[in-house]
Amino acid sequence: MAGTRTAQIMDEIRERISNRTLVPDERLPSIRSFAARMNVSPSTIVDAYDRLAGEGIIRSRPGSGFYVCSTLAPLDLATLGPKLDREIDPFWVSRQSLDAEAEMLKPGCGWLPPDWMPNDAIRKALRKLARADDNLLSEYGSTRGARNLRQLLARHLSDEGITIRPEQIMLAVSGTQAIDLICRFLLRPGDSVVIDDPCYFNFQALLKAHDVKVISVPYTVTGPDINRFSEALSTHKPRLYITNSALHNPTGATISPQTAHRLLTLAAQHDVTIVEDDIFSAFEPSPSPRLAALDGLERVIRIGSFSKTLSASVRCGYIAAKPEWIEALVDLQVATNFGGPSPMASALLFQVLSDGSYRKHMEDVRQKLSKKRLEIATKLEALNIKPWLMPRGGFYLWCTLPDGLDSARIASAALEQNVVLAPGNVFSPSQNMAQFMRFNVSQMSNSQTFQTLKTVMLAGKE
Amino acid sequence: MAGTRTAQIMDEIRERISNRTLVPDERLPSIRSFAARMNVSPSTIVDAYDRLAGEGIIRSRPGSGFYVCSTLAPLDLATLGPKLDREIDPFWVSRQSLDAEAEMLKPGCGWLPPDWMPNDAIRKALRKLARADDNLLSEYGSTRGARNLRQLLARHLSDEGITIRPEQIMLAVSGTQAIDLICRFLLRPGDSVVIDDPCYFNFQALLKAHDVKVISVPYTVTGPDINRFSEALSTHKPRLYITNSALHNPTGATISPQTAHRLLTLAAQHDVTIVEDDIFSAFEPSPSPRLAALDGLERVIRIGSFSKTLSASVRCGYIAAKPEWIEALVDLQVATNFGGPSPMASALLFQVLSDGSYRKHMEDVRQKLSKKRLEIATKLEALNIKPWLMPRGGFYLWCTLPDGLDSARIASAALEQNVVLAPGNVFSPSQNMAQFMRFNVSQMSNSQTFQTLKTVMLAGKE
The missing domain is CATH 3.90.1150.10 (Aspartate Aminotransferase, domain 1)
Known part of the structure; x- marks a missing residue:
């Protein structure tokens, strides 16, 4: 039916305007050429252009064709x-x-x-914070974040087999913001990113904000389906794979050693960077294989946060990665947030994590x-x-x-x-x-x- | 000299790879066509391609030309x-x-x-926080941020002549992150943005992260040079203008009523959105003209924070804008940070702002x-x-x-x-x-x- 074709053409134009293939004041394709390209009759194009002009999205300039109006709708993630x-x-x-x-x-x-949360320890830490130096209460934090918390994290990570110096850790505002910074650092619009199917819903929301192509790979009880993962890498040449390897969200599954090894081998072959979001690892009865540990932080970036274990009200996450990436991420966090988490929040977490009750x-x-x-x-x-x-x-x-x-x-x-x-x-x-x-x-x-x-x-x- | 031309060609290719005009595994332009387009001899292109291949950025496939290597350098703001x-x-x-x-x-x-900061009031607020409900200490905040703080901000803003409902305010992690969210919402790579010359240095750093074209307009003792502003709008059709209207950073100048009015008229004619970063307004001896007040938040977005007045360690900023924009910004902040500032930080700020000593x-x-x-x-x-x-x-x-x-x-x-x-x-x-x-x-x-x-x-x- 003609109405449907018109609607398709209108959607196509809207899409081009929304992703800025067509920019404000740009002339739209001529009716004849666009009709040929879209394989529809010129009258369908005329109809679509007229309706879009009626909606105020494009306008006609007599004798010269149709143009994109200069008012652009802002980004709507939906x-x-x-x-x-x-x-x-x-x-x-x-x-x-x-x-x-x-x-x-x-x-x-x-x-x-x-x-279920350690509120007494947090209350105790807040009372201690009330007696802290003026500097801690009033100044911005350092660009990498509190050194004592980074040192403590480096020790925790080395217990998991990840050898790391505190300089390779940057504190972030949250686990989500940590992944967002990595995406800003590594991705450009149109790049491909692999995620699990199913996966944490906010990975999808976040990737929409980056305007990238999402490739999903079925998740099995031992990790991503490795054959499908391999296919995805060959076909789409993704830049990034984002996953939880321990106690995967939402399935609760954990990657097997074999899958972890094969996955890293494939990632190396195709030069894919992996973001390992290990936010649930503290809930494991015993440690499972860590991609970051197997890989030695060569192509794996480890992120984490304390929202599930200590408090979601204290906002703080972290990124562990190779030193040269951390340097660039520091600049990016200064540019986009003038630094990382609240120094008071980092001090509070350090206190709770190191007071023995954790x-x-x-x-x-x-x-x-x-x-x-x-x-x-x-x-x-x-x-x-x-x-x-x-x-x-x-x-x-x-x-x-x-x-x-x-x-x-x-x-x-x-x-x-x-x-x-x-x-x-x-x-x-x-x-x-x-x-x-x-x-x-x-x-x-x-x-x-x-x-x-x-x-x-x-x-x-x- | 030939070396210079070669270097220029190499820079051009590097730039195209860095901004992803050329993507991994894409074939580079043929030597002949590229030489014609760049107005250089084919031997210059051969030389440039060979050197880039030597650097591992591109590679030759015999009989088929040159291709971009699949390893891309990550984004480097510098x-x-x-x-x-x-x-x-x-x-x-x-x-x-x-x-x-x-x-x-x-x-x-x-x-x-x-x-110089109100540390006693902050210590008092921390002690009060130590006695707060478990929920406040352990849960995520609501998507717009603490209602009591938004109500208080709405009252402060209405004292400045900005009529606003608390629903039109979203708390953000910081003033900088507030501007970053607005840029993510309104800008696409390649858009133009006007800033003042001079301006707060981090506006430049932030805009680099958005890969937009920066247009600067000289700042005078009464605000931006309005003729140059008008020219910039006509010539570059910018999407956004970012400024401090009161106690401009770094000059300390304040926009005059005449400039404010003319600026808003021009912005309306050219459909430019204005971000008014009013982080220094509390330092004014008496209120100056507010773009947000004159405009009624139609095309002005007001942002602010408490880092200069109360504490830079408590991370919290805010955005005041029209309701439909706030809705979209809420989604964007959930996607990129799973919400806004720490609920504890918001509670602390509310306490300090409302305890009479502020x-x-x-x-x-x-x-x-x-x-x-x-x-x-x-x-x-x-x-x-x-x-x-x-x-x-x-x-x-x-x-x-x-x-x-x-x-x-x-x-x-x-x-x-x-x-x-x-x-x-x-x-x-x-x-x-x-x-x-x-x-x-x-x-x-x-x-x-x-x-x-x-x-x-x-x-x-x-």
């Missing part, structure tokens, strides 16, 4: 990727769980409940999670919701819903009852995980969660 | 603009002053000394600065260093050095004596302010500063 329903937008879970009212239940969120806190959390995973998995199975894998650690269960249920619809219905869920497709670049749902076992102690789940699943079946 | 001497790099002052050792003197830095603190600071400006100006004039303007407020004096002295050389020599200065050209996109120097009067109480200045100026004359 339009950069395929248009998604609001419920499966990668921002859906972030927005709903960050802005949830206090009375809401959040089995879909990505952090531990406040009463190890005990993490042991307690791992034990509690170990019990909770079993307890919640049993309760979910009673609703015919089945874990895809029983993870070795962490707080996620990646589950399949009973046949015929769409997790996005279930999540929308649950939200109306004040329960925030995390439907499968927000994690899936390929959008074929509608039957999956990610549950956070630490956020499911209130029995109302299961009551609501049961109700909305029953309604969803009708 | 190479994005014209190659500058390290002493006049826009990063020079940031790096030196942020990473200065405790014993160094910093008349070139951009903030007040620790003992007004008194700022009155004291303004009075002290008023005296200091006179005292330091007198001492500088004794060295034949003359303020370009005696500012109404703030801590900067933008001065000319005696004839024949180059401020970059003076700054390098002073650094060897542990004094960080801010030479004119770091502020100047046009690089013609070698005779200027910015002094921070609040950081010049130590007489060693003047002693060093005298010594290095004497040496600089020889």
Whole structure:
């Protein structure tokens, strides 16, 4: 039907304007040539141009053709990727769980409940901070961030087999901002980046902001499907691969030594840089293979943060990488944020990490999670919701819903009852995980969660 | 000479690879066609290609031409603009002053000394924070940032004549990150942006990271030279103008009502968005015209932070703009930082701003600065260093050095004596302010500063 072709042409023009292939005041292709190129009739082009002129996006100059109006719509992340329903937008879970009212239940969120966190240690650190030097309370931090915290991180990393000097660590405002800086450093619009399918939804949101091509590789219980990974590297020549190797989000899977080795070999062959986001590694019962350790930080960049283990309110992440990259990242963080995290926040973290209670806190959390995973998995199975894998650690269960249920619809219905869920497709670049749902076992102690789940699943079946 | 032409061709290719006009594995233009286009002999192109192949940047495939190697150098901000001497790099002052050792003197830095800051109020707020709810200590913040702080900011802004709802304000990690988010939202590589000449050096560093074309307009004692501003808008069709309208950095000048009005009229005619960075407005003795107030936040985006007035260690800035822009900026901040500033930092700022001592603190600071400006100006004039303007407020004096002295050389020599200065050209996109120097009067109480200045100026004359 002609209307559809017109709409396609209009979309094509909008797209060119939005990605600045066509810039303000530029003349649009002539009707005849564009019709030939798009393989449509000239009248379809005339129709599309007229409608776009009606929308104020382009304008006609008599005798001279059509021109892009000088008012450009600003970047709208929602339009950069395929248009998604609001419920499966990668921002859906972030927005709903960050802005949830206090009375809401959040089995879909990505952090531990406040009463699981080491608040006494944080209160103690705040009282100590109240007695700190004027300099710490009022001055900007150094460009790499607090040296004592970097030294402590270097020791933690060497325990994992990553030999590193404190100069190779830069503190960042958050784990997410750390990855963002790396993307700004390494990527240009149009580059390709490999991510897992499924993966942490915010990787997708972040990559949209960089206007890059996203290539997804299916994630298996032992890491990315290595044959598909190899194909992706040959076909798309990506610049970067972003992953969690330990307790992968959302699946809870951990990369196997064989996969880790093959993956690094392929990355070296194709000159791909790897961002290893190890935000969940402290939740492992025992250390798994680290890409950064195997590779020696040659082509792997390690990032981390303290939001899951200590406090998400203290904003601080870090980047560990080769020295010359850190130098450039320092400039980039000065240019875009005039430095890194709050010096007070770094001092607070250093205090909490080094006061002796941290190890005990993490042991307690791992034990509690170990019990909770079993307890919640049993309760979910009673609703015919089945874990895809029983993870070795962490707080996620990646589950399949009973046949015929769409997790996005279930999540929308649950939200109306004040329960925030995390439907499968927000994690899936390929959008074929509608039957999956990610549950956070630490956020499911209130029995109302299961009551609501049961109700909305029953309604969803009708 | 042939060598020069070869070098030019090599630079051209490097530039195309660096800005990804040529991508990895892409074939380079044929020798014949490229020679014709560049108006050089084919042998010059052969020579350039051979040398680049020797450097490992491109490689030859026999019988098929030259190709870009698949290893690309990552983004290096230092190479994005014209190659500058390290002493006049826009990063020079940031790096030196942020990473200065405790014993160094910093008349070139951009903030007040620790003992000028309201540290008692901050200590009190930290002690209060130590008694806060678990939620505040451990959870992520809401996507727009703490509502009480946004309400308080909305009241402050309405006192300046900017009518605004708290929903139109988003808290950001810093004032710089606020501008960075706006640039990410509004700009695409290759867009043009107008800044003042001179201007805050980090505007230049930030814009380099966005790969945009920087157009500078001379700044006068009453704001940007309005005729040159008008020309820049007609000629370059910029998307954005970034400025400080009150107590402009580095000059200390303030825009006049006439200039403000004409500037807004021109911006409307050419559909230019204005970022008004009002970080120094609290230092004014009486309010000056606000672009955001005159315009009603239609095309002006107001940004600010608390780093100059309360603490640079508490990282928090804000953006005030029209509601639909704030919505998109919220998504962008979630994607790139998983939210805004630390909720603890926002709570601390709210406490300090609302505890009654803030007004008194700022009155004291303004009075002290008023005296200091006179005292330091007198001492500088004794060295034949003359303020370009005696500012109404703030801590900067933008001065000319005696004839024949180059401020970059003076700054390098002073650094060897542990004094960080801010030479004119770091502020100047046009690089013609070698005779200027910015002094921070609040950081010049130590007489060693003047002693060093005298010594290095004497040496600089020889």
